[in-house]
Amino acid sequence: MKQKIRIAAGQGFWGDLLDAPVRQVEGGPIDYLMLDYLAEVTMSIMQKQKSRDPNAGYAKDFVPLMRRILPTCVEKGIKVTANAGGVNVRGCADAVIQVARELGLAGKVRIGIVTGDDIMSRLDDLLARGIELRNMDTGEPLSTVRDKIQSANAYLGAWPMVEALNQGAQIVITGRATDTGLTLAPMIHEFAWAKDDWNHLAAGTIAGHIIECGAQASGGNCQYEWRSVPNLADVGFPIVEASPDGTFVITKHERTGGWIIIPSIKEQLVYEMGDPHEYITPDCVADFATVRLEYEGRDRVRVYGIEGRPATEFLKVSISYSAGFKAVGTLVYSWPDAYDKVQAADRILRTRLDRLGLKFDQVLTEFVGVNATHGPLAGAPRAEIPEVQLRVGVRGQDRSAVERFTKEIAPLILTGPPAVTGFAGGRPKVEEIVAYWPALIPKEEITPEVEVLDA
């Protein structure tokens, strides 16, 4: 058994720095590269893409990335875990296999695929059997939005990925899988942790939490002494150096920017945290109140002491549904009296919207430069404020009402308060809102499937 494995984070979200995974693979020794592609509503975008093109529906960026790094991965024996498969895991795997063959790597790469997360076609059956898939936040039953659902996927944990690795997969592609599982799976595979080894599983889960947002653990978005963070232009993404006993070190490659310090790790630990004693994943319940941190050298923070508890009997389900339309319009008002002008413009706009009789679920005005981030906490702006942006958003069920709103912004330039600009981008776009519906499903309802394909 290896006594140490290095798992590198390559993407903090779909749209993160394109070169980050390449730098992780080429910038120093790693054993695994983990890539998280799926935000909460990404699956619905992919579902739409697949309905237009049966070969689409996965994270397209993943394929050109594999073209760039696959030869190095094969040469160095680096394995990849990625939830890039979206709603078309097989299509994604086929594209990667094609790339491998074009690179002359046929027979040298095995691709593991994990499916079984997609429950879209089973929803009516589940509902009929009394599995209500109530919204975890609001308590509403799914039947209230049944006809608007666009995708439904259970979050799979680490174990199906472990199965793929055990069968010899070098690249593991999943659909909806937890981002923490992408980091935990390599540890279970290498260290042969047991299904009820709760402390170790919790440790691997928390390691995953620390690196899953990429550079947000290594100096990006770091409030602590932010001016002192070295060379963010070349920020190094975090790497977990894991040991069989469940302890690990967070580090990054030599000669990269950013920093790995206890405050940067603490900031990431608390990110998107709920009850710290109950960090629930398909694999375990991790207790963040047991995490201990200490320095082990420059850009090295050791993490130990982590305890976990048995996993719950449920998996989280992410359902996306169509929830109406929205649009946001902006204009910029300049000194003098910028704040007075922008408020006057908002009153005029709202009077006109009222007279048009448009029905919206919500209209929100923000004055960027005054209250868009801290609201009333920011206090009144100083009288000489050089400019303020008017930002008005509307949302509603009626597309034509939202459409009409977008045509009321530009006229304010010639029919409202003076010294206004910032309309070069044209009318605001109407966006369809795809909302997120979190729910729980009993674990026995979901059967993950694992297959390993040869390139």
Next chain:
Amino acid sequence: MKVQLRKLAHARSGDKGDTANVGLIALRDEFYPILVREVTAERVKEHFKGICRGDVERFELPNIGALNFLLHESLGGGGTLSLMTDAQGKTFSTALLRMEIEVTDQEATDYTDLLHE
């Protein structure tokens, strides 16, 4: 004496649906008990008046000198439904650091270098 929280803590915030979470981290271990004493759920609810429409929950993490706050009904519906610039609650962290808290005379003397910086 009154001190702005930013002198004692740093923070990171994020979202879970319509709930914003703010993790408040003591800049020094010695500051953690001050945070526990002063930055109560009630005070945070009061601080975010007009922003947070639901309950505020607080969790303690003495192991890393941090408090975690959940501010329910704060993000205009949350996720893609929200019309807010900060639909993900990313700047709730610095909004909390605006809070003024009370430190004792002894604490003011002990940490005079930092608090008057």
